[in-house]
Amino acid sequence: MHLDRSIAETDPADGLLRALIAERGLGPGDRLPPERDLIEMLGVGRTALRRALDQMEREGLIWRHVGKGTFLTAGTTREGGRAQQPVSVSALARRTTPVKMMQARLAVEPAIAREAAINASADAMDRIEAARRAAHDAPDWRAYEAADDRFHRAVAEAADNLPLLAIFDQLNSIRRSVTWGTVQRSQSAPPRDHSSFAEHDRILETIRARDAEGAQTAMRTHLRSVSGRLFGG
Numbered sequence: 001m002h003l004d005r006s007i008a009e010t011d012p013a014d015g016l017l018r019a020l021i022a023e024r025g026l027g028p029g030d031r032l033p034p035e036r037d038l039i040e041m042l043g044v045g046r047t048a049l050r051r052a053l054d055q056m057e058r059e060g061l062i063w064r065h066v067g068k069g070t071f072l073t074a075g076t077t078r079e080g081g082r083a084q085q086p087v088s089v090s091a092l093a094r095r096t097t098p099v100k101m102m103q104a105r106l107a108v109e110p111a112i113a114r115e116a117a118i119n120a121s122a123d124a125m126d127r128i129e130a131a132r133r134a135a136h137d138a139p140d141w142r143a144y145e146a147a148d149d150r151f152h153r154a155v156a157e158a159a160d161n162l163p164l165l166a167i168f169d170q171l172n173s174i175r176r177s178v179t180w181g182t183v184q185r186s187q188s189a190p191p192r193d194h195s196s197f198a199e200h201d202r203i204l205e206t207i208r209a210r211d212a213e214g215a216q217t218a219m220r221t222h223l224r225s226v227s228g229r230l231f232g233g
Helices: 012-024 035-042 046-058 089-094 098-119 122-136 141-158 162-177 195-208 212-231
Strands: 062-065 069-072
Touching: 012 035, 012 046, 035 046, 046 062, 046 162, 062 162, 089 162, 098 141, 098 162, 098 195, 098 212, 122 141, 122 195, 141 162, 141 195, 195 212
Parallel strands: none
Antiparallel strands: 062 069
């Protein structure tokens, strides 16, 4: 294999990975080889490869599906694996307000929850439950936010619909980049009566009960509650 190593910039693994994508002519929807194969192909370590994959995910160029692999998004071209779309994730984030971000989530995630109630496997429900429990037991806000992120992605995975999961991941990439400002919190960890706990419980209950309309409503109620806490009203 003769990769164009001139593509590498500050991180050689990142450049080599993008060069591999270009050499193979991979494009939107294509799946990357497994990590163990990429390590051998690129001649890099696991840590360096995962750092490169994380960077591409932050840029919205790839998305990951548990048990199915890593796929290229519409932001990746066959001419080098770099984003060539008119508006990149970072550009969208700069032009998106937190309120608009919540409106986008309200338009998409209730529909995803509805599909999850219809299609979720037992394993998918177990992943939602594990994330729900981790959020409830989080020792601080940082751990809670990480678990909350896993909870919402687990619901998206449970929908068993790759295009919907790709849309969720794209929105999530934008959400992470939007400047939310400083959230004032009076406690170091979520209080025991934090409203999201009961809302997460309801989302899981309706998905487990195969209640599609109930799951859609539960997710919408949850996101409106989050919006109310963040922005008032």
